[in-house]
Amino acid sequence: MxxxxxxxxxxxxxxxxxxxxxxxxxxxxxxxxxxxxxxxxxxxxxxxxxxxxxxxxxxxxxxxxxxxxxxxxxxxxxxxxxxxxxxxxxxxxxxxxxxxxxxxxxxxxxxxxxxxxxxxxxxxxxxxxxxxxxxxxxxxxxxxxxxxxxxxxxxxxxxxxxxxxxxxxxxxxxxxxLLPKLGRMQPDPAQLAEVARAVAAARRVIVVAGRGARAADAAAACVALADRCGGLLAATLPVRGLFHDHPFDLGVAGGFSSDTARAAFAEADLVLAVGASVTHHTADGGKLWPEARVVQIDSRPIGFNQGRRVADLYLQADARAGVEALLAALPEAPATPGFRSAALAERLQTAPADATPFPARPGLLDPRAVIRRLDAILPRDWEMVNASGHCSYFAAQMRGRPAEHFHTIREFGAIGNGLSYAIGVAAAKPGRPVVLFDGDGGFLMHAQELETVRRHGLPILLCLLNDGAYGSEIHKLRADGLPDAGAVFGRGDLGAVARGFGLDGAVVTDLAGLEAQIARFAETRRGMVLDFHIDDDVTSPVMRRAHPPKAH
Missing domain, CATH: 3.40.50.970 (Thiamin diphosphate (ThDP)-binding fold, Pyr/PP domains)
Incomplete structure (x- = not known):
């Protein structure tokens, strides 16, 4: 030796x-x-x-x-x-x-x-x-x-x-x-009293939880706080699904909020951001809750983030400890019923995230319909990975799925990482089926990692929303009246690409046979690409708000 x-x-x-x-x-x-x-x-x-x-x-x-x-x-x-x-x-x-x-x-x-x-x-x-x-x-x-x-x-x-x-x-x-063993940071009594007065005076409260709330195991406390105030619940995109089983869960807070959630945020008079850094995206650049005061409960409030003032009031504390202390400082029952109604609960369960009509085009699928169908078929305990790009809005609208099975890394705005993220999740959770939602442009940047999926025998299902282009770019180019040819490449057959790497793959232009294809993946646990040819005219509400068509 x-x-x-x-x-x-x-x-x-x-x-x-x-x-x-x-x-x-x-x-x-x-x-x-x-x-x-x-x-x-x-x-x-x-x-x-x-x-x-x-x-x-x-x-x-x-x-x-x-x-x-x-x-x-x-x-x-x-x-x-x-x-x-x-x-x-x-x-x-x-x-x-x-x-x-x-x-x-x-x-x-x-x-x-x-x-x-x-x-x-x-x-x-x-x-x-x-x-x-x-x-x-x-x-x-x-x-x-x-x-x-x-x-x-x-x-x-x-x-x-x-x-x-x-x-x-x-x-x-x-x-x-060498790491210090620290307890939960407790709030300052004076800060707590000020925040409690603001919450008690509010009539339409929304509790928005972020990664800090999940890390501090504060979800149950957030639910109790919203229930006490007759308020609603929402989560930032990275922890989407934190309140998936609550009847008054708005889903994602931010640019990806549904039509129903945006209407509720527009009426809010107080937003409690728990363990959330209140980024530009979470506040939708300040447009999501135009009339609301914001209280941030966080162990490290910073006051100013990504060009915006974060909050009006701060409660420096561990997310769970802060919310529990606030609960103890509030009256036992709310002064008004707040937001909640049977009609709102029904809308949250049944209303589409985006109801804007688009004319149907033969041979192409509406990405919203694709996601609705996948949401109905895919088991609730499979791991979901959402990539970046224009297509990511649609996949973020899946409902009733817990946060621990949802994975996304959106920082820096880079596409091309989705397949790598799916492999990382599959490796960290051996044997668990992983479903990736990505676009054709991002997928093709690192399609070579399909060989890694095959070689390591990873159970990954790739659901590619293929608009034949770089989606964000074509919508911006069109909105500005510019030719889109430089961002359009054609849809091709990405299922054949998968088969070339030794995996399963198919083009999907009709959702009728989708359940059988997913059943095959569930049985074989063999890597598979489903290449959904989607209508590139269907634009997400995020893109429509940020880049409305200009007069040319």
Whole structure:
């Protein structure tokens, strides 16, 4: 048996940090380390593109991994992941990327580049590990930053240095032993009294919960608060479905709100944002609740976010502790019935999210009808992954599905990540059927990962809303009176693409046989692409509001 090398030492450090799932594309700079980590029992998902490996790790965090771990080689392997890193920074995802660096002892190396500026430009942290005696400490530092600050960290190690004999170092102490163990932050009594007075005086209250509410296990408290006020419930897009089984759940709060939800928000006089950062999208640029005061209950209220004032009142507290304290400070019964009525409950259950009529076009499907049919067929406990782009509005309107089975990462606005996110979820939740909703443009950016789906035997159903174009761009071009030819590419047969990769696939222009196709996927758990040819004239309300046709 050969003496342990530095890559062995680093693999043991990652394993001690809890790494049991690695997304990677191997090269000179990381292959010995990754192989050593696999030898310790870590499962490796080998991607076909470095960007996709990091995107998969991001989705694995959304699906329950404490820290996502990915690995790339040096030079171009590292520069390929910039979009993924920028997205992970904005989404506050704990991520550690092991990257090779060019060898120290060579006078010239083809892939050498100063890697740190690329990483730090995205907002991520770069740790250059050059001292064998300190490398284990630097792994711990990387995981500590990722966990504590919830942002990505890249650790770069020259690959010739990795092959050197491992130094004699003290037993590894994982970052989890250094994290402070904190209780729930309780609200200030004066702040609490002020907020309680505002809530007691309000007549039409909507409780909007975000990721902080879910993390703090505050959903039940939010329901109790809305019930006390006769108010309504809504969730930000990342935690869509948090109140899926409540009769007065509005669904998504923000640009993706349904017609019924937007009408309710327009009448609200108080919005309670619980564990939500109240982004531009959540408030729909300030248009969603024009007459309402906003109270933010959050452990880290920031006051100003994405060019807008966040709230009128703040209650600094853990989301659950803050809501429970507010409940205790309110009267037992509301002064008025508030929003609630049998008619509203009925509309929330039956009214379409968008009722705008569009003339039917032969051979093409209305994407809203596609989603309604899929919503009726797909089991409620399957994992749903919603990608980005124009098509993402439609899939977000599925109802009655719990938040723990819904996955989306929308930050930075990049398309092309949907398939990678679906793979990350499937890897983090082995054996669970995963359904991806994406457009043709985003899918084709990284269609090569279909081979990854086949090779790893992942049960992923891709539902592609294929308008034969980059959807957002054609609607913007048309609204501005510009030719759309530069964003139109034709629908083709994406089912045939899937079959070319050894998976199942079909074009869908008639929904009559859809149930049988999904039943086949449910039985075989074999990767499948359903290529829905949709009508590119059907425009989402988000696009219609943001880009109304101009007079030309």
């Amino acid at each position: 050969t003496d342990p090398r530095i890559y062995d030492m680093l693999a043991h450090a990652f394993h001690a940090e809890g790494t049991r799932l690695l997304f990677t594309l191997l090269g000179d700079g990381n292959m010995h380390w990754a192989t050593a980590l696999e030898g310790l029992g870590c499962r490796l998902i080998h991607a076909r593109h470095e960007h996709c490996a990091v995107s998969m790790a991001m989705a694995a965090v959304n699906a329950g991994e404490a820290v996502g771990v990915a690995s790339v080689t040096c030079g171009p392997g590292l520069t390929q992941i910039m979009t993924a890193l920028a997205t992970a920074v904005r989404a506050h995802l704990p991520l550690v990327v092991f990257a090779g660096e060019a060898p120290l002892r060579q006078a010239w190396y083809n892939q050498e580049i100063d890697q740190a500026p690329f990483v730090t430009a995205t907002g991520a942290t770069y740790i250059r590990a050059l001292s064998p005696a300190r490398m284990a400490d630097q792994v711990r530092e990387a995981f500590f930053i990722a966990r504590q600050e919830r942002r990505p960290v890249v650790i770069g190690v020259p690959f010739d240095l990795q092959a050197q004999p491992a130094p004699d170092v003290k037993p590894y102490q994982p970052s989890t032993t």
